[in-house]
Amino acid sequence: MNDVLVVDDDPHILKALKITLHAHGYNVMTAPDGGSALRSAAQYPPDAIVLDLGLPDLDGTTVIKRVRQWSRVPILVLSARHGSDDKVKALDAGADDYVTKPFGLDELLARLRAVQRWSFQADEAPVVTTASFTVNLAMRQVTRGGQDIRLTPTEWGILEILARNPEKLVTQQQLLTEIWGPAYAKEASYLRVYMAQLRRKLEPEPGNPRHFLTEAGIGYRFQP
Amino acid sequence: MNDVLVVDDDPHILKALKITLHAHGYNVMTAPDGGSALRSAAQYPPDAIVLDLGLPDLDGTTVIKRVRQWSRVPILVLSARHGSDDKVKALDAGADDYVTKPFGLDELLARLRAVQRWSFQADEAPVVTTASFTVNLAMRQVTRGGQDIRLTPTEWGILEILARNPEKLVTQQQLLTEIWGPAYAKEASYLRVYMAQLRRKLEPEPGNPRHFLTEAGIGYRFQP
DNA sequence: GTGCGGATGAAAGGAACCTGAAATGGCCGA
C-alpha cells in the first residue's frame, strides 16, 4: 500500500523526493522519463504516481492517458507551469491533483494522502479456479470444497505468483527473488519445502500433483 | 449527480460561482456560513462541496470534519491563505483538493471534475449487519442488541475500513497507513491493541472472535 | 544390469517472529 512511483527528469529533484518520501514510510520507485515510467508502472503497479510534466520523451498528459488505459492508480502531477491550460489538460486526462513548483513538501505529502484515500478500496477481483480449489487474489482467500484454507504469508506469496501466471513456467529464481530477495536466488530447497506445504493443503493427491507441476531443474508451473 | 453546495461568506463570489457552475450544468445550492452549510448538506446531500475556508462562524477544518463524520462527498476547498499549514490541515481533515485564490475558473472546474471521478463508484451499502451487531457507516453508529455502542475515533476508523471491505483481507499496512499515516506502517502492535478493544466491545465471545479474524503475519478480515 | 550425479520430496528441530492481554505515562478537553 506504500509503493510510490516518482517520475522526474531532474535527478536532484528525484533524489530529494525519494529521500523525503522514504522518510515518511513510502517505498519509492523512480523513473527519469515517460517511457521507463510506463514500463515500471506496468511491471510493478504502484499505489500512487508522482509525475513531473516536463519529461524529455513523452508529453505528460500522454503518460497520464496511457496509465489510465489500464489503471486507476492515483496520479499527482508536479509542474513548473502555472498556466491553467496545462492544469485542465492534465486533470482531464485523468490526473487526480496538480501541484505547481515550487511547492512545500508538507503540502505534497498531504495531497498524496488525500488522493490515496479514495483509491484504497477500489481494486478489481481476479479469481482463479481449478478443479480442486479457488483462489481469490483480491480477497486473499483460498477455498476448497466451500472451506477456507489457511495459508501462511510465504505460502500465499508463492501461490499468488503462480496464480498470476497460469500455465506459465515460473523459474525458481523468479520465485526466490520475489519472496526472499535476490540474495536467496540459489536456495532452491526453500521452495521445495513450501511447494510441498501448498500441495498438502490444496492438491487432492499431494503425492501426485495435478496443479502444481515441477519442471525439474527449472521451476514450477501452475495448471488451473 | 450534479448537485453542488457552494459555501462562501462573500456574496459576490457566491453569486459568480453559482452562475459559472450553473452554466456548466451543475445544480447549485449555496450557504453563507458553516452552520447553514452543515444543515443544507445534511438535508439535501450534495454530490460535491466547494468550501471557502474563511467563514464567519466555524473554522473551515471543523466544517470538513463534521461533514466527514457522515459523508464522503468530495470537498474542494477555496482559500486566500497560501500557507502550507492551512493546506495540510484542511486536506488531512478530509478535504479532497485545495485551491488558493485567485484561481482560474477553468482550473476550478477541472479540479471539480477530478474529485468527482472517484465518488462515482463509491455508493456502497451504508449499513453492514452481522449476527451480533450492526454498523451504520453513514450515521457512524454501531448497535448491538438494540443498544448503541460507543467507539473511540481510532476504533471507529478501523471498524470503518474493515466494514467497507467485508470478507476481504485488509493488510496491517493498509490499516496503519490509513489511520496513523505511512510512517507508522510497521507499528503492528498498535493494531493489536485496538482490535482487542473492538472485539471486547462487539464480539459475543472476545476470546474466540467470529467477525474480526486475524490472518497471522498479514492482517485482518471482517466476516459479517 | 550397475553405478553415478543431480534434483526432488519428506521430516524435524531450534530460532525468530507474531499474537493477545495487560499495564503505564502523556495528552487533552470537560
Add this chain to the structure above:
DNA sequence: TCGGCCATTTCAGGTTCCTTTCATCCGCAC
C-alpha cells in the same frame, strides 16, 4: 482536577520460518 483516549512497552504462549539431513527418483554412461 479528573476521566477518557492514545501511544508505547512488556510478557508468555503459540505459530511460522529457516535450515539441515536423509531417502528416493530419474536419466545416463559404462
